[in-house]
Amino acid sequence: MPTQTYFELLEMLQAEAHPGRPGRHRHVCPVCRLTHQGVDRFMQLISLEKVTDVDMRLQLRAAGGFCNRHSYQWLKLNDALGTAIIYEDLLNEATKRIEKGDFQARRSGLFGRQAAPGNPFSPCPVCLHQEEIENRVAHDFAEGFAEQPRFREAYAGPGVAGLCLPHFRRVAARLDGAVAEEFANRQQEKFGATRQMLRQIIDKMDAGRKLEQHDEAAKQAARSIGEEREALTRAIWQMAGLEDIS
Numbered sequence: 001m002p003t004q005t006y007f008e009l010l011e012m013l014q015a016e017a018h019p020g021r022p023g024r025h026r027h028v029c030p031v032c033r034l035t036h037q038g039v040d041r042f043m044q045l046i047s048l049e050k051v052t053d054v055d056m057r058l059q060l061r062a063a064g065g066f067c068n069r070h071s072y073q074w075l076k077l078n079d080a081l082g083t084a085i086i087y088e089d090l091l092n093e094a095t096k097r098i099e100k101g102d103f104q105a106r107r108s109g110l111f112g113r114q115a116a117p118g119n120p121f122s123p124c125p126v127c128l129h130q131e132e133i134e135n136r137v138a139h140d141f142a143e144g145f146a147e148q149p150r151f152r153e154a155y156a157g158p159g160v161a162g163l164c165l166p167h168f169r170r171v172a173a174r175l176d177g178a179v180a181e182e183f184a185n186r187q188q189e190k191f192g193a194t195r196q197m198l199r200q201i202i203d204k205m206d207a208g209r210k211l212e213q214h215d216e217a218a219k220q221a222a223r224s225i226g227e228e229r230e231a232l233t234r235a236i237w238q239m240a241g242l243e244d245i246s
């Protein structure tokens with residue numbers, strides 16, 4: 001049964017395949033985009049409703065606050081009261097733990113060797129939530145690809161830049177047989193298109209170098225990068241995922 005996430009994914013792929021149509025059609029991994037949106041929404045929810053929520057309070061205490069990345073995302077929400085309430089509690093908790101000696105190396109064994117203290121914190125609650133979103137979206141993507149011909153057709157569109165490698169892996173792990181093979185072939189085409197654009201850039205730079213005896217203007221002209229410039233950022237997210245994801 002197609003979910004709302006499935007339809008969101010389909011809409012993104014169709015918009016990418018037909019950039020003339022109105023709507024959003026950025027060339028970016030759709031799983032990254034939905035994950036980004038989900039994380040943003042979750043942080044806003046914490047700010048609006050969960051600052052004094054007991055469960056969230058306990059999770060944040062156990063985690064020693066948000067992880068580094070999500071701490072700075074939180075700061076960008078500009079929630080003065082929420083930040084003051086959450087961080088008064090976190091600093092208070094950290095102070096108590098210092099008092100108890102929680103972060104001290106432990107003496108152990110006959111000769112009193114120091115054992116390095118392990119990480120005393122549980123994972124960041126936003127990271128845990130992000131993991132849930134990524135799994136759900138990858139699941140719906142895989143199901144859509146396996147079961148819906150129009151989803152497969154939309155994904156095959158030459159304008160569609162495809163998934164990043166981390167999300168390709170998540171989806172591929174959920175497919176098998178002929179469908180898995182087709183999915184892998186599509187992804188190779190997407191990476192191939194980027195490689196072609198990168199090759200154009202390398203060739204232009206080479207051509208510029210070979211014009212040594214020519215004037216500077218001719219060199220500049222030979223080196224000027226056009227539409228293929230997009231491949232530089234595309235190659236980065238195709239390998240690593242969007243910034244702040246994975």
Ligand SMILES: [Zn+2]
Nearest residue numbers: 029032164167
């Ligand atoms: Zn991605």
Ligand SMILES: [Zn+2]
Nearest residue numbers: 067070124127
């Ligand atoms: Zn985090």
